[in-house]
Amino acid sequence: MQQWISRTALMTLALTVGVAGTLPAQTADELVAKNLAAKGGVEKLKSVQSMRITGRVTLPAAGGGMEIPMSIITKRPNRFRQESTVQGQKIVVAFDGEKAWMLNPMMGGAAPHPIQGERLEMVKQQADVDGPLVDYKAKGTTIDVEGAETLEGKKVHKLKVTSKTGRVVYLYLDDETGLEAKTVMEAPGDPGTGAAATTLESVFSNYQNVGGLTMPHSIQQKAAGQVLQVSIEKIELSPAVEDSLFAMPAAPAAAAPAPK
Secondary structure, three states, X not given: OOOOOOHHHHHHHHHHHHHHHHOOOOOHHHHHHXXXXXXXXXXXXXXXXXXXXXXXXXXXXXXXXXXXXXXXXXXXXXXXXXXXXXXXXXXXXXXXXXXXXXXXXXXXXXXXXEEOHHHHHHHHHHOOOOOOOOOOOOOOOEEEEEEEEEEOOEEEEEXXXXXXXXXXXXXXXXXXXXXXXXXXXXXXXXXXXXXXXXXXXXXXXXXXXXXXXXXXXXXXXXXXXXXXXXXXXXXXXXXXXXXXXXXXXXXXXXXXXXXX
16 A cells, blocks of 8 residues: 555545545435345346245365365245255254254254244244345334445445344345345254354355346355355256145154064
8 A cells, every 4th residue: 555645535535434424324214225226226126926946155274175065045925944954964944934843963953843942043043035124114124224334345235134133134135236245143042953153154146137136156154163165056046846845744653662
């Protein structure tokens, strides 16, 4: 960097700062409107009846450096299924519109089990095809603008999004594009699996146009001291999806005892 700045440049800088300081602060509604327009518009978002996302999650070297194939399927009005395969074992988290459930053979059981408490509310939020900002007032959500910040050299606005159940998600919207640059939320623990509560931070990049919608294709997630990289390979809008895909399967029948 140059070690000197001309007096003219300093005056220009001072004037710029002065003008910026007089600009009116943006309201929550203005920031939400900019975000939804940048994504493709509310009408286009609402036209999507279902969505299938496929990609890979890359674990850090400390975790073996493996790549895990994954898929996420959402369907209106509020259905969700996330599936991944680890060492040949299928792990599923799903919500059928009423009940959330999980199947994780790596935790010592072949039977699905229900998800309850705060983790249930977290899965419900993921089942919203539109995302938290579309019709947020009708959903009972409140949004507070917590100010402007700088994130990796970009100016962002920080929004505190509180659902009607009290769950809080912080959104950092890029001032230039209006799109999400980062989200931060608390991921509750799970006594059934031994997972501890942690802060989940997701950083979004590589936005691309998919059928008229602007969507991220790279997501870096930080939680519990680990950094995961999610690479989106394909996004399908309104694919045909059966409701039965989201229903919790029956527990496998117990094996008959061996004859004496």
